[in-house]
């Protein structure tokens with residue numbers, strides 16, 4: 039295998055799908071559903087939303103024709119990779135009065151994702167840090183993470199809501215993939231640069247039909263990423279971490295709360311939001327209790343409940359919790375940002391609240407940090 | 411790891427959120443609404459802990475709650491927890507009878523930094539049920555008294571009827587080893603002791619503030635006033651510790667419920683040094 043990767047023809051995608059299926063993977067990708075993208079199993083490369091692109095803005099995401107027949111002019115399905123490793127709900131165990139727990143083993147079907155975006159790979163790594171590197175390892179998470187094969191696609195045409203460049207998470211994948219594709223859509227040839235990022239990826243690359251990539255091919259791929267970065271319209275203000283830590287009591291939170299519905303959409307689509315809860319449900323026969331784990335959101339009133347009442351009663355304090363956790367406290371807790379700049383929360387917010395705009399509004403309203 | 415957990419681990423399971431079965435071997439009504447449970451693990455493996463750590467107690471079909479360990483760290487064969495009945499799970503815990511079973515996970519969290527008090531005056535400042543998570547400090551301190559310059563327990567309860575562990579408090583107060591001061595917010599005819607909030611006792615401490623280390627636990631306002639009183643008295647904030655409370659659903663850093671600003675309390679706390687919370691403790695709805 040050549041470290042420089044291979045050039046495959048556009049039609050080679052079908053072979054990639056076949057090879058993955060032959061290795062026992064269920065293949066998943068973004069598919070078009072009701073003018074939106076949804077992460078779903080696919081049968082063939084035919085199922086990819088070829089020639090489609092998101093028209094995205096705050097509060098609105100819709101697929102439209104991209105004007106050419108490239109495979110990956112679109113970017114992100116509504117869901118990140120989160121649900122593949124941390125399902126929205128799952129049964130943990132059941133037990134009766136004797137308290138002897140009977141575990142439900144995790145279902146960890148091998149899955150391959152074609153078209154995982156750079157930001158989503160960083161988000162997956164962020165989740166892995168929470169569930170595998172904390173006080174205890176989440177074996178369920180690990181089993182599902184290890185069963186994933188990730189085919190990254192380096193972005194060619196960022197959506198208007200994307201801001202990965204300013205978060206240093208894209209638009210070119212640095213790590214976290216088995217294979218990475220860059221689509222080379224040129225008048226004379228339409229194909230992909232395929233690079234391997236793991237041993238399993240290397241093995242698959244061997245099997246793919248194509249030509250060893252040249253230095254010039256790699257330059258063409260880098261140019262795609264540079265153009266994508268240059269086309270990015272949104273950005274997060276710099277030093278947002280320090281900014282938010284000076285803004286706990288700022289009146290701007292009230293201004294956001296006047297628009298925010300506390301609907302929790304942003305936390306559901308966010309690929310790094312990891313909050314969950316555990317609850318009891320009775321089994322059908324009522325003889326045993328079942329313990330279920332499910333996603334939760336800091337936008338709900340119950341989330342912060344302690345005896346005597348919720349700590350965060352107002353929408354303003356809940357929005358502050360969400361945004362400050364993502365952009366500031368995550369650094370304290372995990373040594374990195376909890377936002378990867380995917381822009382999903384901007385597009386899927388029913389009232390179009392934009393995390394970059396709210397951060398900028400705070401930056402404009404607050405004096406800069408004093409020089410040390 | 412217990413057998414059940416090991417078996418689950420074999421299956422690729424998740425001991426993280428799966429409790430171990432314990433049996434109730436003793437109960438003691440402390441107050442109208444407070445019960446201490448003594449629990450023994452069915453697998454015989456003692457749950458060793460550090461003072462200040464907590465467990466998650468689970469009753470099937472009802473729920474799971476974080477409760478501090480209030481027993482003697484040198485005698486971990488019995489898991490001792492003191493619970494106030496305030497809602498569904500705590501009420502069901504308080505109603506348990508010997509022979510009943512209960513699920514236990516843990517111990518979790520960072521406890522009190524006892525080594526920080528070695529050679530110094532150890533001050534325990536507790537309010538209300540805050541005496542439960544701090545009782546293991548006192549037990550430890552009495553067993554290690556020669557390593558401390560002094561031991562001071564300042565305890566405040568709302569009323570004389572709400573004084574927790576009264577017999578034990580009397581025992582400690584009678585011993586040479588400890589300086590015990592108890593106060594109530596509202597007194598009754600039978601009460602001849604002090605009246606007032608516990609933080610008011612701080613200036614009466616008979617030594618140089620620079621020689622003390624304080625461990626504070628109680629309602630959040632009580633802790634705020636206690637830190638202010640200690641600082642006003644002349645103690646450096648770096649010598650003060652508090653145990654903070656937020657909703658907790660996992661105890662192991664997975665659920666996000668226990669955040670207090672930058673801290674995941676189940677992982678980084680519940681015990682934190684005062685400088686870690688001084689910017690946070692008064693912030694609106696944090």
Ligand SMILES: Cc1cc2nc3c(=O)[nH]c(=O)nc-3n(C[C@H](O)[C@H](O)[C@H](O)COP(=O)(O)OP(=O)(O)OC[C@H]3O[C@@H](n4cnc5c(N)ncnc54)[C@H](O)[C@@H]3O)c2cc1C
Pocket residue numbers: 343344345346464473474475476477478479492493494495496497498499500501539542543654655656657658659680
């Ligand atoms: C680290 C820690 C140590 C604690 N130690 C003790 C102790 O030693 N003794 C004691 O009596 N109480 C202690 N508490 C408080 C105790 O956890 C709550 O009183 C209990 O959760 C109430 O649950 P409930 O179902 O009875 O009440 P409800 O009011 O019905 O609560 C419903 C649910 O909300 C959550 N919840 C409610 N209050 C709290 C709370 N204060 N903290 C965290 N989650 C909460 C729980 O998930 C609970 O099941 C401690 C809390 C924490 C965080």
Ligand code: SF4
Pocket residue numbers: 304307308309310311364376377378379380381382383384393
């Ligand atoms: S906060 Fe918004 S932009 Fe950042 S990772 Fe989450 S959904 Fe994406």
Ligand code: SF4
Pocket residue numbers: 113114155156157158193195196197200201202203207208209210266378379380381
């Ligand atoms: S945020 Fe960056 S990496 Fe993510 S889809 Fe948009 S351009 Fe691609």
Ligand code: FES
Pocket residue numbers: 657658659660661662663664665666667668669674675676677
């Ligand atoms: S209690 Fe779940 S993260 Fe702390």
